[in-house]
Amino acid sequence: MITDFVPLFIMILLALGLALTLLKLQQWLGPYQPGKIKGSPYESGQDPVGSARERYSIKFYLVAMIFIVFDVELVFLYPWAVSFGEFLQAGGGAALGALAVVGLFLFILVVGLIYDIKKGGLDWD
Amino acid sequence: MPELLVSIWEAVDLPLAIFLVINLLLVTASLLVYAERVVSAFIQERSGPNRVGPRGILQPFADVFKLIFKEDIVPTAGNGFVHSLAPVLMVVIAMSTVAVIPFAGTAEAGPVVIADVSVGLLLILAMTSISVYGITLAGWSSNSKYSLLGGLRSSAQMISYELAMGAAALSVVLYAGSLSIFDIVESQNHLGSFFGWNIFRNPVGFVVFAVCALAETNRAPFDLPEAEQELVGGYHTEYSGMKFGMFFLAEYVNLWIASMVTATLFLGGYLLPGQSLLVEWFGLGGLLLTALQMVALVAKTAFFAFCFIWIRWTLPRFKYDQLMTLGWKYLLPISIANIFVIALIVTAYVLLGGDPPSPFSL
Numbered sequence: 001m002i003t004d005f006v007p008l009f010i011m012i013l014l015a016l017g018l019a020l021t022l023l024k025l026q027q028w029l030g031p032y033q034p035g036k037i038k039g040s041p042y043e044s045g046q047d048p049v050g051s052a053r054e055r056y057s058i059k060f061y062l063v064a065m066i067f068i069v070f071d072v073e074l075v076f077l078y079p080w081a082v083s084f085g086e087f088l089q090a091g092g093g094a095a096l097g098a099l100a101v102v103g104l105f106l107f108i109l110v111v112g113l114i115y116d117i118k119k120g121g122l123d124w125d
Numbered sequence: 126m127p128e129l130l131v132s133i134w135e136a137v138d139l140p141l142a143i144f145l146v147i148n149l150l151l152v153t154a155s156l157l158v159y160a161e162r163v164v165s166a167f168i169q170e171r172s173g174p175n176r177v178g179p180r181g182i183l184q185p186f187a188d189v190f191k192l193i194f195k196e197d198i199v200p201t202a203g204n205g206f207v208h209s210l211a212p213v214l215m216v217v218i219a220m221s222t223v224a225v226i227p228f229a230g231t232a233e234a235g236p237v238v239i240a241d242v243s244v245g246l247l248l249i250l251a252m253t254s255i256s257v258y259g260i261t262l263a264g265w266s267s268n269s270k271y272s273l274l275g276g277l278r279s280s281a282q283m284i285s286y287e288l289a290m291g292a293a294a295l296s297v298v299l300y301a302g303s304l305s306i307f308d309i310v311e312s313q314n315h316l317g318s319f320f321g322w323n324i325f326r327n328p329v330g331f332v333v334f335a336v337c338a339l340a341e342t343n344r345a346p347f348d349l350p351e352a353e354q355e356l357v358g359g360y361h362t363e364y365s366g367m368k369f370g371m372f373f374l375a376e377y378v379n380l381w382i383a384s385m386v387t388a389t390l391f392l393g394g395y396l397l398p399g400q401s402l403l404v405e406w407f408g409l410g411g412l413l414l415t416a417l418q419m420v421a422l423v424a425k426t427a428f429f430a431f432c433f434i435w436i437r438w439t440l441p442r443f444k445y446d447q448l449m450t451l452g453w454k455y456l457l458p459i460s461i462a463n464i465f466v467i468a469l470i471v472t473a474y475v476l477l478g479g480d481p482p483s484p485f486s487l
Contacts, residue, residue, distance in 0.1 A: 004242045007224060007240040008221065008224045008225070008239070008248075010139065011143050011146075011223075011224040011240070012217060014144060015216060015217040015221050016213070016217050018151075018216065018220070019217055020213065022371060023209060023367065023368070026197055026366050026367035029193055030197055032196060034198075039199070039200055039202075040200070041200050041269035041270070041272075041363060042363065051268065052268045052273045054270075056273070063281045063284065064281070064284065067284040067285065067287075070288050071284075071288060074288060074291045074292060075291075077295055078247065078295065078298065081464075082302060082304060084299055084302070084468065084471065085475075086302070088475040095475070095476075099468060102465075106465055113453075113458065117454055124445055
């Protein structure tokens with residue numbers, strides 16, 4: 001039921017109100033004296049070298065991509081976990097099928113993970 | 126006239142309760158800050174805070190007042206809007222996760238909870254995923270190299286441990302047969318004593334989940350995103366004043382929520398030890414039972430929070446390759462294997478015609 005979520009939305013709104021109030025309070029109470037040095041990024045007291053919008057290691061992209069694959073497969077397992085009990089209560093073929101299908105699914109998942117590890121996709125050096 | 130009052134009350138009681146919970150969370154967070162400093166002082170044989178208020182208990186409030194009177198510095202080359210958005214996101218997400226966790230309840234009377242949704246567990250996982258955005262945006266918008274590296278490290282770490290966390294939570298769902306947190310807690314009630322709690326039925330899942338909860342809150346030994354020796358302050362290097370304070374607040378609220386979720390999923394949540402026996406023998410019920418259950422939940426949560434603080438001040442920090450190896454090569458395969466083992470255990474229970482560890486036996 002969508003109405004079950006109404007209290008959650010109220011909670012989010014109130015928390016948002018709290019966060020914005022804190023931001024606003026600081027603007028009222030805190031000093032405001034911007035300066036060139038003050039606005040430059042911190043680099044241990046030295047003049048900053050270049051911008052921070054630079055290229056970074058491809059490893060981070062790789063982890064993100066692998067994460068997407070595994071996370072989606074994990075989400076597929078949730079409906080199965082919820083209805084597993086009912087399959088078992090039905091007994092016989094349904095119970096065996098529910099177990100075998102997920103065994104196969106997990107097997108493919110683990111083979112993918114092993115392939116990933118063997119290929120060195122998750123090695124950080 | 127009383128009818129008008131009643132209708133007004135019915136319109137405002139829910140927002141009032143939520144307002145109360147948010148304020149309780151704020152007080153809890155400041156008490157946790159105090160607890161962390163006292164425990165760390167105890168572990169390192171120092172005095173800790175002892176100047177503000179009796180035994181220094183007002184120290185966190187003094188910190189907040191100091192932070193709120195400080196200047197808010199936004200880097201000139203940074204993105205001002207995103208720079209403000211990140212701490213707001215962190216606080217909002219940290220605060221609203223508590224909405225789906227039941228504080229008390231019985232199978233007959235239903236749960237005492239803000240939002241009794243049927244997909245509570247998925248909602249908690251989704252909320253923890255959103256807090257990745259807060260940290261990443263904070264790192265990116267500051268236009269500082271330290272912040273960027275901290276944000277990147279944090280996002281890679283949090284998504285890696287989310288997988289194992291999701292798999293460990295899945296093994297709990299197998300026992301409960303439902304995604305509602307209330308059903309999950311009630312499914313741990315079936316053995317009468319505390320041996321029905323998931324920590325006994327699913328110990329591997331508990332260990333994996335607790336480690337991942339620690340990693341998700343970015344606390345030591347998983348505090349690579351804010352490793353002082355390498356990255357200054359990590360993603361909040363360029364934050365000052367109350368925006369920094371909001372990250373601080375979100376961190377401690379997250380710690381409390383992580384402890385609460387762990388206690389709820391694996392330690393029986395609000396269930397008293399041997400609750401069904403107490404109800405049967407002493408006729409415990411009503412308001413007294415509700416109050417006792419709330420105390421039980423707070424006690425369990427405080428226990429985990431203490432353990433997390435204890436771990437932080439005892440263990441050294443991981444190296445980044447060790448962190449990734451632990452997450453991907455150990456915890457993820459272990460938790461996937463755990464899912465299958467739990468599925469086999471549930472099947473065996475049902476096939477043997479015994480007492481299946483699920484709501485069907487209730």
